[in-house]
Amino acid sequence: MTSKAIQYLYIGDESEAEALIDQAINDYELTDWSSDNSYGHMQHARAISLLADLQNSATLKVQSIQEFESLLANHSWTDSGIADINFEIGKSLFHIKKFEEAIEKYKKSLEINSSGIVKVFLSQSQIELNDQAAISTIKEVDVGSLMIK
Secondary structure, rough: HHHHHHHHHHOOHHHHHHHHHHHHHHHHOOOOOOOHHHHHHHHHHHHHHHHHHHHHHHHHHHHHHHHHHHHHOOOOOOHHHHHHHHHHHHHHHHHOOOOHHHHHHHHHHHHHHHOOHHHHHHHHHHOOOOOOHHHHHHOOOOOOHHOOO
């Protein structure tokens, strides 16, 4: 349902997207997770984060951070999964203007998996703190790797 909501965002229908994301969150919360479905938990956290973006809600962003942190604590993940979760936490921290904490999470992600998009977000956080390291960070990004193919 969240992917359908994203399609509505592409065509500019934020209200329908928001309704679909809200429904997806409710569906995730009504699901029996006793089978320890890590993918479902990840989608739930991402849906909360996206709804927070649409509603400009710091409260929902904090909730998404807690959900992502719970994922790290309660599930076994591949290194790539851990990198992705740290990136998601960093993005949420960025949106609530906790730039130093966001930088820590981006760096944790990059320690595991070098990613151009994570470097872009890291650079943005560094810029927010007037950190001159932002210049060298962004220079490390291979623009070709960010292009949609």
